[in-house]
Amino acid sequence: MRHFDLIVGTEEEFHIAGGSTDTLTALRRVRQLTQAVLVCKRGALGCSVFEGNIADDWSQVKIHSGVRVDVLNVLGAGDAFMSGLLRGYLNDESWEQACRYANACGALVVSRHGCAPAMPTKKELDDYLAREQSITRPDKDPRLNHLHRVTTRKQHWPELCVFAFDHRKQLVDIANEVGASESAIPPLKMLLLEGARQAALEAGLQNNSGILADTTFGQQALNDVTGQGWWIGRPVEMPGSYPLKLEHGDIGSQLVSWPQEHVVKCLVFYHPLDAESVRLEQEALIDEVYRACCQSGHDLLAGSHLAARCGRPK
Template sequence: MFYRENCADMALRAEDIDEQQIASSKALLITGTHFSTDQVFKASSQALDYAEKHDVKRVLDIDYRPVLWGLAAKADGETRFVADQKVSQHVQRILPRFELIVGTEEEFQIAGGSTDLLTALRTVRELTAATLVVKLGPQGCTVIHGAIPARLEDGAIYPGVRVEVLNVLGAGDAFMSGFLSGWLKDASDERCCQLANACGGLVVSRHARAPAMPTPAELDYLFSSPHPITRPDQDVVLQRLHQVSVPRKLWRQLFIFAFDHRGQLVELAQQAGRDLSSISQLKQLFVQAVERVEAGLRQRGIEADVGLLADQRFGQDSLNAATGRGWWVARPVEVQGSRPLAFEHGRSIGSNLLAWPQEQIIKCLVQYHPDDEPMLRLEQEAQIKALYDASKVSGHELLLEIIPPKDHPSSHPDVMVRSLKRLYNLGIYPAWWKIEAQSAQVWQQLDELIQQRDPYCRGVVLLGLNAPVEDLAAGFAEARHSRVCQGFAVGRTIFREPSRAWMAGEIDDAALVSRVQSTFNWLIESWRESRA
């Protein structure tokens, strides 16, 4: 089945084409489909006029689909070729206007009006001096600059990537993107075809179309592999590169208010005789404080980002209010205080993530020590690995908060470095780490470890553990030279006393917001002073 009617691109009119946009481009790529109706033919022709006027390279992807030319039924969408002289003549009208023409064997046959490929190519060559790129399926492709050879084999055949095909949709778009990425940089035919074939091969090996397009990092890995990768969908490194090497939001220094606490706030509410619904009201006031802090940073021209940590149980309204405004937003999944680690919504953590907005980050606190009793350590590691695997499927970033148990007999300063190294050895690569304050020496070790093991790591944020503000400031100073420490995520130090007073009725909403804002700002200034 191939249904494509009344779609936006086919509704383009000539007056919709922006001359300045085309003039600012290196190349204009048009598909044959966008010449298949009178209206879109005029729009595409207008675009070509502008491209010629401004010396923009012009590229045609023949992209012949009989069903879109009315030559096959919608249920016959897989049919790749139906000979039709009218279509051939129509396509031939536009061939002289392009500098690069790309197509499969069947597409060049329709363009040349012959079921014999070489005859069709010679007809095309009579009409245009463009470079011709002929896609040959699993064999790869060939590039023809001048006269058509007696046999395609007389020219260079650039081999394709041998993979198990899972889905053919998107292969042509991927091939074209790969070829153009080299062609627009004046790369050799061999390099252009290597990129094109690899892009096409990776896309057909995945169950997706546009989201399956590879990144340069994936291609570099594929090309450097000492052995063929016939199942890219099962290659762990490729899977990870596909997620982390895409363009992502760039965060500046991060100032995060962490109020995903549940048990501590329940205790405060009960001590004050307040209904638990008051916790949700409290957390909505926290959002107001973050808003004010952000406004103050913007007013002062400080380059930084704000964020919050809030839970689903009492902070759903806060999460809703924070999402979609460019803040760093994370929410917890762990049962608070659990050791071994347990998840709030049961073992099927992945099913819970399906309902999360994509921008929200998974936060998981683990009381972990690499010298834990083996059965406990293995159970916790299995839970962390399950969460990491679920995050890869859902596409959410993962933050692991690692806190060594306070009652553990081993408290060597290198415990954090060893903990991260152990989790990396297990194939767990969270986007973020959240850890306690460390010495400058340990920060240097963490910098080296993360750079070596995971250069795509987004960074580390410092937690507070209800420490006095002076202690937190000292921790900020120790981390001032760290390359991976991006900021802080502090909670009780900011909210505990104002929340107690608010729950007890000693202060009103405005005073609560003001006090929270004041302490939050104090920590921000301490952070900035440590880096001055």
């Protein structure tokens, strides 16, 4: 222990290290072996920092307490606490501030279902600390949830060159006009994907290339390009629907089978003079799609087109 500068543990862990079930006695025994700073985690009470001699009574020990939250899951709380503590410690901030970070990180993780995926980012943590007294349920705070979602993305795309061939109705109409079978559309989509690959290679766009392809006729193309480092968008709207309808039913059921790297693309037609009922109907469905994406972890690309004429109630 004499080689350590910092030792962090729960009361039970210090009991084991110090050979006593009395926490202060155990800490004194540990102190005999090391001059490291000792940080004792005390559960819902918070934590205490011991830089020198160990006090004889808890009344002489400062407790760094955090905001109480509803505990949904204890997994990951210790790791989260350590990450917050080290943020302050490694940046030469005060122990007061380091413990504030640590307690907040632990609170955020235990208030969510998940371990590593629940860990807060710096922006998220700072936002929580600025409002901690007013947030009783971090797991239900819209701004925190949004920050967690957008600051934990695995892939960032500063620039994209996307080839869209998610057309469905247009290609069906063309096939009908020339007397061709709809079965010819999936092979066409594969040719379009190959063309996109060749264009990306020639233009040096391998790291910022993408496609928009549909499930209806482009599933083979989607399967072929998945896992290749491309940005992949998939439409969920029924082509031409106004008010908005989803093509393959319930969005939550659809996303269960989608690879995580696939992006949900939802196009909606809109007109400033839309009837209120139409506007509210479309907004409700877009909100449903967004919430499903938040639940599944998929990104959402929402687009709007100006409708040729405003929607009216039937």
